Amino acid sequence: QVQLVESGGGVVQPGRSLRLSCAASEFTFTSYTMNWVRQAPGKGLEWVALLSSGGTTEYYADSVKGRFTISRDNSKKTLYLQMNSLSVEDTALYYCVRHRDGGSFDHWGRGTQVTVSS
Amino acid sequence: SYVLTQPPSVSVAPGETARITCGGDNIGDERVHWYEQKSGQAPVLVIYDNSDRPSGIPERFSGSSSGNTATLTISRGEAGDEADYYCQVWDRTSDHWVFGGGTKLTVL
Numbered sequence: 001q002v003q004l005v006e007s008g009g010g011v012v013q014p015g016r017s018l019r020l021s022c023a024a025s026e027f028t029f030t031s032y033t034m035n036w037v038r039q040a041p042g043k044g045l046e047w048v049a050l051l052s053s054g055g056t057t058e059y060y061a062d063s064v065k066g067r068f069t070i071s072r073d074n075s076k077k078t079l080y081l082q083m084n085s086l087s088v089e090d091t092a093l094y095y096c097v098r099h100r101d102g103g104s105f106d107h108w109g110r111g112t113q114v115t116v117s118s
Numbered sequence: 119s120y121v122l123t124q125p126p127s128v129s130v131a132p133g134e135t136a137r138i139t140c141g142g143d144n145i146g147d148e149r150v151h152w153y154e155q156k157s158g159q160a161p162v163l164v165i166y167d168n169s170d171r172p173s174g175i176p177e178r179f180s181g182s183s184s185g186n187t188a189t190l191t192i193s194r195g196e197a198g199d200e201a202d203y204y205c206q207v208w209d210r211t212s213d214h215w216v217f218g219g220g221t222k223l224t225v226l
Contacts (some may be wrong), residue, residue: 035215045153045161045204047215059213063119095160103208104151104166111160 002027002107004096011111012089020112022079022096027107030054033099036081037089038092039111045090047079048104049097063089086116120209122218138221140188140205148149148207152181155197155220156201156202165190166205196223 008020019038049070050059058070069082074092079096093111100106123141130136140150153166163172168188178193182209192199205218 043205044202044220045155045217047217050215059212064185100166102167104163104206105153105161106163106166106172108160108162 002098004098004107004109005079006094006112007095007110008025009094011113011115011117012086013118014115016086017084018084018086018095020081020096020114022109024077024079024096024098026098026100027098030047030074034070034072034079035105036079037095037097037105037108038090038114039043040089041093042056043092048094051079053077081112086114088116089112091116119212119214120216121206121221122205122207122216124203124205124218124221126219127222127224129226130192130199131226132196132197134193136192136195136223136225138190138192138203138223140190141186142188142207143186145186145207146184146190146199148183150181150183151206152190153204153206154199154201155204161204192223195223195226200225211215 003025005023033052035050051070067085071080095111096109097105098107127214149167153161154164155161164179168183169181180191182195202220209216
């Protein structure tokens with residue numbers, strides 16, 4: 001069955017950087033658009049970024065645009081999120097999410113926790 | 119940017135029908151998706167494209183959308199349905215995915 005396993009989270013100081021990874025398996029990774037979604041403690045879901053299957057189209061939430069970069073290595077079946085200039089408002093559980101044809105998110109990873117604190 | 123409005127909480131008695139609304143400007147023209155998130159777990163897609171159910175989702179879950187309101191309906195509510203529910207649409211003007219604020223369903 002589809003598996004998405006995030007890694008790379010941790011505790012980081014404000015202004016620093018972090019790179020998240022998401023290892024995909026049991027599906028044809030190259031055929032799917034992928035997303036990152038985050039959830040701050042006790043809060044709702046917030047979409048972060050989207051990257052098309054071929055890596056040519058990317059979109060970002062206004063809150064992260066210019067600071068975060070989504071990328072993928074289809075040969076490694078891995079999705080990334082490079083996060084720069086982190087602030088305390090970026091503290092959240094970050095989910096890697098598969099985007100089914102026509103929209104909607106049909107598979108989610110378990111998430112990786114990012115905590116930004118001095 | 120497009121805003122989706124959900125009630126913070128909805129309560130339902132066991133065996134009764136729960137209706138969770140999602141308000142948005144002309145949301146009836148959009149494809150609405152719904153997610154269930156139980157405590158400590160990742161979200162699960164329960165309705166896509168307004169009213170379609172992924173495989174494995176019980177028929178008790180249904181969706182509809184018209185005008186400025188989309189609705190997730192859960193029939194014959196069970197204790198296991200207690201969760202947060204989120205609606206979602208694609209905002210074509212900004213090329214952003216948008217989630218509603220979420221609704222906590224309590225089965226009393």
